[in-house]
Amino acid sequence: MAGPSIGTWVKVRNKSGRMTAKVLAKKYGGGSYQQGEVITQSEYRSFQKKRAEAIADSEPRPSPGNAVQSDKKASQPKSNSRKDVDDWMTSNESPPKLLKLKTTNKPEKLTSVNYRGYQIYYPPTSKGRENAAFAINALATGNFPEKLTKSTKRIVFTDQPNKKDEYWAKKYNRPNFKSQATGGDGIVHVYNGGRIPKSTMAHEMGHNVAQSLWGSFHPPESSRYGQAQKKEPPVSKYGASAPGEDFAEAVKLYAVGGETRKAFRLEFPLKYQAVQELLE
Numbered sequence: 235m236a237g238p239s240i241g242t243w244v245k246v247r248n249k250s251g252r253m254t255a256k257v258l259a260k261k262y263g264g265g266s267y268q269q270g271e272v273i274t275q276s277e278y279r280s281f282q283k284k285r286a287e288a289i290a291d292s293e294p295r296p297s298p299g300n301a302v303q304s305d306k307k308a309s310q311p312k313s314n315s316r317k318d319v320d321d322w323m324t325s326n327e328s329p330p331k332l333l334k335l336k337t338t339n340k341p342e343k344l345t346s347v348n349y350r351g352y353q354i355y356y357p358p359t360s361k362g363r364e365n366a367a368f369a370i371n372a373l374a375t376g377n378f379p380e381k382l383t384k385s386t387k388r389i390v391f392t393d394q395p396n397k398k399d400e401y402w403a404k405k406y407n408r409p410n411f412k413s414q415a416t417g418g419d420g421i422v423h424v425y426n427g428g429r430i431p432k433s434t435m436a437h438e439m440g441h442n443v444a445q446s447l448w449g450s451f452h453p454p455e456s457s458r459y460g461q462a463q464k465k466e467p468p469v470s471k472y473g474a475s476a477p478g479e480d481f482a483e484a485v486k487l488y489a490v491g492g493e494t495r496k497a498f499r500l501e502f503p504l505k506y507q508a509v510q511e512l513l514e
């Protein structure tokens with residue numbers, strides 16, 4: 235089973251002691267961060283550097299940038315710095331429109347930008363923009379396989395909950411279940427005014443890959459991944475909740491790259507091969 239070393243939420247504190255960010259992280263060079271652990275910005279920078287090195291070490295893969303840079307109409311921020319992303323969003327976003335999403339209950343005013351072929355919708359508020367900028371950064375630096383990114387066309391941020399939360403609460407027997415994000419129909423929805431880290435983005439895109447391949451989140455028994463599921467256990471605790479979740483979790487472990495991907499390859503060789511065959 236994938237243990238806690240795969241990744242965990244930590245908080246980053248800046249010099250003045252103010253909490254600045256919550257990141258999904260793994261301690262490089264031994265050990266794991268504890269859930270919710272507070273680390274300093276310099277620890278976080280060293281983690282980022284080591285992670286970038288680990289990802290650079292793994293086999294080269296096309297990034298979403300490489301995949302769609304041929305789209306000449308699509309402009310993009312000058313750099314991934316917060317200021318350049320903000321400036322670019324401000325000058326490229328469409329006027330807000332009242333939209334009724336399939337996955338929420340009430341119509342909602344959303345604006346959007348087109349980033350490298352992804353239409354990204356968000357509430358026209360500073361928090362909405364911040365969440366969208368965070369996703370843009372995840373897409374810019376995710377280095378996801380092209381076949382993973384192709385299956386997703388839209389990323390939608392909403393301040394509302396997923397209208398199916400109650401259903402999942404019963405199904406998973408978790409009374410307070412709240413969806414952070416969902417995939418499906420080539421869309422990634424992000425709920426409750428929240429953010430989506432790279433790893434969750436990859437997971438939800440994994441559902442879109444499954445749907446475009448098989449018309450269902452659930453890998454068919456005849457597929458290579460379906461066969462691997464008979465021989466190897468779920469790749470994570472959440473993956474144990476449903477075969478489709480196991481597949482999305484496997485896609486996540488693969489797409490995150492670096493040491494996470496290496497651990498996935500070692501622990502679940504059949505699933506790794508099946509995912510590699512689908513994404514490369």
Ligand SMILES: [Zn+2]
Nearest residue numbers: 437441479482
């Ligand atoms: Zn899922």
